[in-house]
Amino acid sequence: MSLNRKLGIVDLSTNEIEIKPIPIELRKKFIGGRGLDMYLLYNHTEPGIDALGPDNVAIISAGLLSATLSSASARTHVAAKSPLTGAVGSTNMGGFFAPEMTWAGFHHLMLRGQAEEPVYIWVNDGEIEIRDASHLWGLSTRDTQKALQEELGSEVQVLCIGPAGENLVRYATVMSGMKNAGGRSGLGAVLGSKKVKAVVARGTMDVEIRHPEEALEYDYEVMKHISGTKFAQIMGKYGTMFIQSVTNSTGLVRTQNFQHNQLLDAEPIECEHIEDYTFGTVGCFGCIIHCRHRYIVDGIYDEGPEYTAQGAFGWEVGCNDFETVLMGNHLVNHWGLDILETGSMMAWAMELYEKGIITDKDTGGLKLEWGNTDVVLELIRQIAFREGIGDILAEGPKRAAAKIGKDSLKYNIQVKGMSNLHSDERPTPALALGIATGTRGSDHLRSRPAIDLYHLPVSVLEKVYNNPVEYKGTYTSDYRDYEGKPWQVIWHEMMYMAIDCVGVCKYHCTFLSPNLMKFEHISKFLHYNTGLELSPRDVWDVAERCYNIERMFNIREKFGRKDDMLVDRYFDEPTTRGLEIVRGRTLDRDKFNGMLDEYYELHGWDENGVPTQETLERLGLDEEPSHLL
Amino acid sequence: MVKKSVSDKQKASDRIGEVRCLNCFYRYKVPPGADRFVCPECGWEWRVSWVNPELAKVRGPMWDKMRF
Numbered sequence: 001m002s003l004n005r006k007l008g009i010v011d012l013s014t015n016e017i018e019i020k021p022i023p024i025e026l027r028k029k030f031i032g033g034r035g036l037d038m039y040l041l042y043n044h045t046e047p048g049i050d051a052l053g054p055d056n057v058a059i060i061s062a063g064l065l066s067a068t069l070s071s072a073s074a075r076t077h078v079a080a081k082s083p084l085t086g087a088v089g090s091t092n093m094g095g096f097f098a099p100e101m102t103w104a105g106f107h108h109l110m111l112r113g114q115a116e117e118p119v120y121i122w123v124n125d126g127e128i129e130i131r132d133a134s135h136l137w138g139l140s141t142r143d144t145q146k147a148l149q150e151e152l153g154s155e156v157q158v159l160c161i162g163p164a165g166e167n168l169v170r171y172a173t174v175m176s177g178m179k180n181a182g183g184r185s186g187l188g189a190v191l192g193s194k195k196v197k198a199v200v201a202r203g204t205m206d207v208e209i210r211h212p213e214e215a216l217e218y219d220y221e222v223m224k225h226i227s228g229t230k231f232a233q234i235m236g237k238y239g240t241m242f243i244q245s246v247t248n249s250t251g252l253v254r255t256q257n258f259q260h261n262q263l264l265d266a267e268p269i270e271c272e273h274i275e276d277y278t279f280g281t282v283g284c285f286g287c288i289i290h291c292r293h294r295y296i297v298d299g300i301y302d303e304g305p306e307y308t309a310q311g312a313f314g315w316e317v318g319c320n321d322f323e324t325v326l327m328g329n330h331l332v333n334h335w336g337l338d339i340l341e342t343g344s345m346m347a348w349a350m351e352l353y354e355k356g357i358i359t360d361k362d363t364g365g366l367k368l369e370w371g372n373t374d375v376v377l378e379l380i381r382q383i384a385f386r387e388g389i390g391d392i393l394a395e396g397p398k399r400a401a402a403k404i405g406k407d408s409l410k411y412n413i414q415v416k417g418m419s420n421l422h423s424d425e426r427p428t429p430a431l432a433l434g435i436a437t438g439t440r441g442s443d444h445l446r447s448r449p450a451i452d453l454y455h456l457p458v459s460v461l462e463k464v465y466n467n468p469v470e471y472k473g474t475y476t477s478d479y480r481d482y483e484g485k486p487w488q489v490i491w492h493e494m495m496y497m498a499i500d501c502v503g504v505c506k507y508h509c510t511f512l513s514p515n516l517m518k519f520e521h522i523s524k525f526l527h528y529n530t531g532l533e534l535s536p537r538d539v540w541d542v543a544e545r546c547y548n549i550e551r552m553f554n555i556r557e558k559f560g561r562k563d564d565m566l567v568d569r570y571f572d573e574p575t576t577r578g579l580e581i582v583r584g585r586t587l588d589r590d591k592f593n594g595m596l597d598e599y600y601e602l603h604g605w606d607e608n609g610v611p612t613q614e615t616l617e618r619l620g621l622d623e624e625p626s627h628l629l
Numbered sequence: 630m631v632k633k634s635v636s637d638k639q640k641a642s643d644r645i646g647e648v649r650c651l652n653c654f655y656r657y658k659v660p661p662g663a664d665r666f667v668c669p670e671c672g673w674e675w676r677v678s679w680v681n682p683e684l685a686k687v688r689g690p691m692w693d694k695m696r697f
């Protein structure tokens with residue numbers, strides 16, 4: 001049964017291992033995955049700790065539906081205090097690791113302390129061991145996995161760090177498989193600081209399904225519906241790269257850091273070109289969509305690329321070359337770097353170079369010019385290995401700006417010290433509010449109401465957003481409006497939190513299409529598979545509780561309203577390109593602040609964004625930290 | 630969950646090849662196999678690609694017209 005999966009606690013300083021059952025009352029309040037990780041993070045850390053010190057914890061988890069008859073329940077979540085932002089660190093990846101850890105008997109693994117020498121953690125059929133990993137230190141993510149599979153058998157699933165994590169690059173990833181990257185928040189550096197090269201799982205402990213026949217039938221029905229949507233068919237052919245057909249064509253991407261909102265003449269990096277390099281698509285555990293291409297470029301195999309690769313190595317750095325996108329994608333996967341932060345930091349450095357804020361003297365002679373593909377690929381290497389200017393860029397926006405000085409920070413497109421996705425939200429207030437308020441920093445995966453871009457009729461918006469909690473406010477189809485958008489952001493916060501708690505891939509829920517899973521589906525999947533009885537409204541309440549504990553973590557670390565803000569360029573510099581409907585636009589500062597006020601009010605937070613006592617009591621969080629686990 | 634898949638409904642309502650103009654959001658039915666169309670509502674021209682013989686998507690603008 002899913003509900004009997006355990007928490008393993010590994011103290012790397014003392015080598016002590018403790019295995020604990022997860023109390024049912026915590027399941028009812030936090031479900032699992034990201035939600036329960038956040039409970040553990042809040043309860044097992046003290047404010048002000050060094051994210052790269054022994055007092056931080058790294059929590060690795062599977063969602064409650066992992067390895068059940070709920071398709072695409074493949075996601076692994078990792079949580080810690082972020083060394084990039086100092087805020088909540090949270091990252092999520094697909095692949096096969098989470099189901100294997102579930103079959104090994106565990107849903108959550110918490111690593112604390114710091115090992116003296118490199119280690120890996122072996123999780124196998126109810127047991128956990130700390131093992132020597134000195135032979136793996138220095139290897140790429142792919143070579144590490146290969147070595148561990150040779151050592152332990154080809155069936156094991158590996159989650160690991162690459163050289164970037166070892167070198168404490170503040171946006172190093174945790175990787176599994178070729179491209180499953182827990183990219184955001186720099187949690188690869190947290191594992192690196194603990195000298196944990198990898199966690200390896202292998203399990204044969206069945207997951208008993210509560211109502212197997214109904215579960216199978218329901219899953220079939222839902223997946224049949226999903227596979228019939230336009231969205232799933234397009235995703236299955238092009239992966240997330242299809243998004244650029246809408247965003248770059250309209251003028252909704254940030255180009256040359258933030259100087260433009262569209263890459264002109266972008267035909268060479270349109271998603272259709274993947275046909276020349278691919279030899280098929282693959283999917284994560286139990287997925288019917290199969291959004292990743294296996295491709296070959298210059299004799300090198302990799303998976304993807306995603307929309308993020310087109311942004312990072314395409315329009316952000318002014319490159320109009322598909323092979324640079326493919327190779328850049330490979331290098332960040334190989335060395336374990338967050339693709340979004342890497343692309344953003346490079347684009348920022350290029351703008352600083354263009355403006356003379358950094359010069360050849362700072363770059364060791366590298367010409368950081370727009371569209372210089374060789375420089376882009378070389379910079380990725382320098383960041384991963386902390387060489388030359390890469391050593392400064394490896395520190396992330398705020399620390400790197402402090403080192404460079406002058407007015408360099410103002411050119412960085414970040415929130416809470418985390419760079420933004422390669423999108424431009426000046427014409428889209430809802431998306432702007434989403435990235436400003438994201439708990440882990442500037443982020444499209446916490447709350448982005450992406451369907452706002454589709455100009456959906458109000459009747460469809462009402463159907464989506466008036467459920468399971470009634471919303472009587474304004475609905476508007478125009479993505480340039482400010483009215484009604486705070487509720488959309490909150491609704492998606494809850495949707496994405498709920499799906500992260502159960503460990504199902506976000507592309508199966510209402511994220512990029514309004515026709516996909518919502519709260520009632522999660523409620524039913526939980527009922528059929530686990531026997532946990534939560535109504536759609538209960539699922540929402542769990543999500544709200546989990547989102548609030550993330551917020552409480554940040555408040556404890558002294559984040560507040562001042563940190564829910566975009567950099568001045570959003571308000572001061574008008575967009576220069578794109579269709580007329582998006583050209584010449586800035587965000588209106590007063591209206592943006594008005595949205596923020598409304599967003600706080602709808603959440604039950606005060607004007608500084610702090611949850612009120614009444615809200616904490618309503619959500620049963622007034623006794624936190626409660627130390628129940 | 631609805632019993633009928635969206636692609637079934639799409640066929641039923643003859644929405645094969647339908648795309649939306651990104652400029653004015655007008656729904657337009659691209660003739661089978663066509664690789665571009667001019668929006669009858671706003672006049673913007675779009676290039677098109679086909680995910681399968683029934684499903685078209687906007688591929689991008691005519692880049693030479695995207696000048697300011």
Ligand code: SF4
Binds near residue numbers: 074283284506
């Ligand atoms: S849609 Fe893509 S990321 Fe999601 S489960 Fe399927 S293959 Fe993995």
Ligand SMILES: [Zn+2]
Binds near residue numbers: 668669673
């Ligand atoms: Zn039009």
